[in-house]
Amino acid sequence: MNFESIISISLGLIGIITGLIFFLLSIRKKEFTYIIETENLITNDIAQYSGLEFFYNKNKVRNLSFGKVLIMNTGKEPITKKDLTTINPIALKFSENAKILYSSLIFQSSVSNQWKLFTQEGKNELYFQFDYLDYKQGVVIIFVYEADPNSKIT
Structure with missing residues (x-):
């Protein structure tokens, strides 16, 4: 050669x-990414040994946890609400014995995304709605809930 x-x-x-x-x-492509972090603030063991009682909105709580979720479009194609099913909307699903006490949107990369949070009576789910998400746009949501410290969120 x-x-x-x-x-x-x-x-x-x-x-x-x-x-x-x-x-x-x-x-x-359309790629929906999320990260969930939770932290147990109060467990039944702490209250039992110290004799303390904890209340949230005048209701006694035994196991209180705090969580944060980041939701983001990591794909290069915009995600619209038409891309998501209305039969099974996106939601954080808590264990059966959990009770969602508070949720709030603390950051959104664009107000025009029109994020909404809501719960339904009798369901342990925190639902999310938005109009669209462009590439690298997202939201950070915090939530406070009462549940067993070993309970899972999906």
């Missing part, structure tokens, strides 16, 4: 690899 052939093959491979990289970077 001569020198010109080696250069031609090398340049061809570099062109193919560069084209593949740019193709992969240009793929537009």
Whole structure:
């Protein structure tokens, strides 16, 4: 093989690899990402040993937890409310014995996204609604709930 052939093959491979990289970077997809963090603030054990009683809105609580969720569009294609099912809307689902005491939207990257939070009577779920989410737009929501410290949120 001569020198010109080696250069031609090398340049061809570099062109193919560069084209593949740019193709992969240009793929537009819808990708909904969320991160949930929770922290137990009060457990029944603490109150039992210290003789303290804790109240939230004049109601006694035994196990109080605080949570934060980040919801974001990490795909390059906008997500609209038409993309989500109305039969099964996006929600945080708490364990059966949990009680949602408070929720609030503390940050949104764009007010025009029109985020709304709500709960339904008799359900342990915190629902989210929005008009659309562009690439890298999102929201941070906090919530306070009463539940067993080992309960799961999905």
